[in-house]
Amino acid sequence: MSHTPYRFRFAKLARQFTLPLLAALAPVLVGVPLMLWQAERELVGQTQESFDYALRKVESIFDYAETATHQVRYLVGAPCKSAVFTLRQQSMATPFVRSLNLVRDGQVYCTSLEGARLFPEQSQNYSAGRLRLMAGNLVTPERALIVFRLPTPGGSVLAGIDGQYVVNALQLTGNDLSLSLQIGDYQLDADGSVSPTPWITSDNVSERASSRYPFRLRATLAPGSLNRTLESYFLPILGLLILCGTLVFWLMLKRRSPTEELERALRDGEFVPYYQPIVDADADRWDGAEVLVRWRHPVEGVIPPDQFIPLAESSGLIVPLTQALMQQVRRELSTRLGQLPHGFHIGFNLSAAHCHDWRLLDDCREFLAAFPPGRIILVLELTEREPFRATPHTFRLFERLREMGILIALDDFGTGSVGLDYLRHFRVDSLKVDRSYVAMADEDVLSQHLFDNIVDLAQRLSLTVIAEGVETPAQNAYLRDHGVHHLQGYLYARPAPLRDMLARLKSPPSRAASESRSACPDLR
Template sequence: MKGKIKNILIIFLTFLPCVVILELFHTGFVFSLDRQAKHHAIEVVKEIDSILDYGEESNKQALNLISNDHSCSKVYAEIRTIVARIPYVRTTNLAHDDKVYCTSLWGPRELHYDSMKYISGKLRLMPGSEVEVKYPLIVVRTKIGKNVALSGIDGRYIKQLFSKQKSNPFVISLAIGDAWLTDNNKFTYNNPNKLFLAVQRAKSKTYPFTVYSGFNSSSSWLAFWQGELFYILVILLAQILFSIFCWWQLNRPRPLYLELERAIRKKEFVPYAQPIVDAITKETIGIEILMRWKHPFQGIVRPDLFIPQAEDSGLIIPMTDLLLKETAKQLREYKHDLPTPFHVGVNISPQHCKSSILLDECKVFIDEVSNHNVILVLELTERGALEVSEFTRGLFYDLKMLGCKIAIDDFGTGHSSLVNLQEINLDYLKIDRVFVKNIGVDCTSEHLIESTVELAKRLSLRIIAEGVETEAQAEYLKKQGIENLQGFLFAKPIPLGEFLQNYNQNISVIDSD
């Protein structure tokens, strides 16, 4: 009974923060919507201002051509040239005393226009024109004395501007007087923002128009659910995991340190393999060995749940020793089927670099595999800072003499520094998945990748890119000159024995063909 009450209390106490967090998150979401809507409205105003400036410029150039007799035939050709040269302007017309007497489309022509319909005497939104009655037109009016120039700008240019905002969940509309231009280039006298959420507006300081930006939803909670579903699920999942973790902490029979010691004695840490492929041929040239905890009750335990504790406690050293021995044992059975050379990457932490144990473990690995074509690549992780000393320099030198290669794992995300590149005789840099996943999305990540490639070339280092999940990412990395790729696009990590068996079968099929 006490155990049941304790579990209920755990659930209540862990999910109560979830409710509070979601409410705070929702409040912040609504505030963010208002701020983003205002920002988008201001940005669109700036861009529309720049488009209308072209109309103003066309008007000014056309007014400079007016002759004393207001003859259209003298200036018609030059007005057409102005319209053809200035972007966004579809037509420019000259008027005098409320009568248009010259147009860039038809030349001399008498048309009446009503200056009173122009907001502040400068701007008018029309549902269409004589040429295209279905497409709204924005007319920019410029007056010097009694001379007037009118330039028409197609509403489709504004629609294209609105379409640029489609990557954002906001609907943009334009108001000139009591006339509206909607995001789908429709002319209306009805306010299209009544059903939207977090509607914000921004007025132009140059022209008499207002831009409205609103979220396309009638409920803030619905918008919150639709817009932040991933993070809501993450919060809920985190709370569930937190509840499970709290239950486990309260009910587990021993501290994690003792559990890790037990797991080492029982050899529960097993090697998983993820292939590393040639960026051009897509052939497997090696693997990265990833540690997994095969717990007798909980199944496969993710490394992020125990690696940090193992490093803090120093148990990472015997765990790595266990992993190297098991990897060497399994590789030896298939060593004749592996390509030449075959890259085998194993993570090491800065704690490995404080004693000669790592060197002894690598010697045992090389002797066990007994194949010079298998190259052991030690991938220095960056969860902790590496203290470079005379001892570490000597250790890395001895490892290189032994035939090992040295790589910096997750370069640029941890404690890496240019000092490490200078002090350690490296062979590889591994680009972290956090940069690879943003290829095509964030130009900053692409610049960092390109800079890393350039740095590696100057230092004569090879590069492995992790976390490749799409063909587009792989193609981009290949074009940057990155030699090797790794990620879910090619394969997920699987038990080493399963990988070697599958690889052997594939080789056998190719040989038989």
């Protein structure tokens, strides 16, 4: 039997498919080398971008430390008793700086954390006489510490910087790149560990030195990063076919922008108030509640505020959103007023945009008019997301608010640099200590010192202190022992709609805390 017909048929098929096959392979044969070249460039660019960002971030941390040390350098040689309060004020007002210390004759003799102390400075251990990286110290033995040193004619000023701030900057890279900070003979890795700087020569390792401070950054590429970058280029090509169909679908639906979606939700009444009670621990009674907004999206469900409040502020919708929230709370409370204690405090977060005109007075007046005098106490909580400017208009506005019996609170106190500015410029009634201090107050010595300083400052200014984020019995006991008797957190009640909050108010706070512990013994 002859095989000639089959050979002829195969040759014909080969001629038919050879050209299309070559045409199909041509983009691959040409594109793969280009993609490899582009992937290598992308890796170099990502490393460069990570270097630049981390370098700026770390340098900005040291900038704050340098500014703080310059502010107090005149105190070098002064008695610790007269200098310690200024040291504490400056360290609290400066981001990233946890402590300030004065050095005379080679001895640290005064610290913002512990007052008068005496121990050697060890200036020889500082890189270029300015920076020192330590695995820990007596206050935080298992937490990295960076010390910034400013020499002065009479000694020096030391600024202690929590290494976690630098670790946070090192962690802001992709999974394929790890950064470490090198000071002298030691390096701080992205996991927070401190170790001697290894001697490494590899194509996967690159370094960058700061031109302003004596430190270097080292970047290490993970194995296989080039392959993963190549995959990221191949996958979009495969997705082009899907893109055509999804593009038509998207154009037909013409999906709204995020701002337009916020406007629609505001019109449709999708923003609802949640209430988190505040406890007067001395009297074992519910003293008030903070109003927190939630977005009940018809598709996504309940959306927390951190996902839409920044957009509302940047788009100018924060004022109408807060106005709608106040109106809804007024309607809800006016129908259930008999279930609330007399003089119950209701707090709303206030953005700087509310203070541009006098509408805030009308909103507050309308809110209070729905209740008998003194039945509900309105509290406005100033946030630090958008700083309030101290202008004649702002002063008059806040004076009018106080004349109406409205209380002013500083929210999240201790997390930013404008809190003390508010205390200097505005008359306030209470400080709400941020949950980050409360979370570590019962276990971290450094946080205890900072927390005690805040409480001491409030007592000096005759201000009420409210602790946010109380979650455990240990935190609760620590706060009470240190003079904080207004508490707010999951230990007592989670944010909830009015119906659920009123049900919680039927039991005293001590019982609510006991039920919370039994229902969830480990709240952390």
